[in-house]
Amino acid sequence: MVRALALLLAQLAAAPIVSETVATGDRGAIDLATFECRDIDRSTVLQRVCYDRARHDLVVATSGGYARYCGVAAETVDRLLGAPSMGQFFNRHIRREAAGGRYDCSA
Template sequence: MVRALAVLLAQLAAAPIVSETVETGERRFVDLGTFECRDITRSTVLQRVCYDRARRDLIVAIDGQYDRYCGVAAETVDSLLGAPSMGQFFNRNIRRETAGSRYGCRA
């Protein structure tokens, strides 16, 4: 039993670390290696929120589709994560239909 556990741990230690890549609605691939991601369980709108503080990039999953928003301040993301209704906050403050091109990403 101990030997099997030691072998398993050795295999895990030798396994390469692979970062996750997602495809956004714009058909672009984004490596989430620098993002801090959270699976969201308390929202009926948002399923996942990923944020890169250094680049100020926000990626959200809605209905299984990822969308990217650029130039989003950390305070806005903190407010989103702490909002009583994350979906309402997102729809009113971040979503493209509301915010226009404010958080648009360059190609």
């Protein structure tokens, strides 16, 4: 048993570290290496929220797909994560249709 555990740990230590990349449909692939990601289990709208504080980029998983929003202030993300209804907050303040293109990425 100890031998098997030691072998497993050695394999994990030797495994290359690969950053995660997600596809965002028409906005292309995004490397999440600089993002802090959280899996969301208290929302029926959002499944995952990833945020890059330095670049103010937000990536969210909704309905099984990812979308990127640029220029989102850290305070807005903090309010999203602390909202009683994350889905309602997202739909009213961040989603492209509600924000009038405010967080569109020019890429």
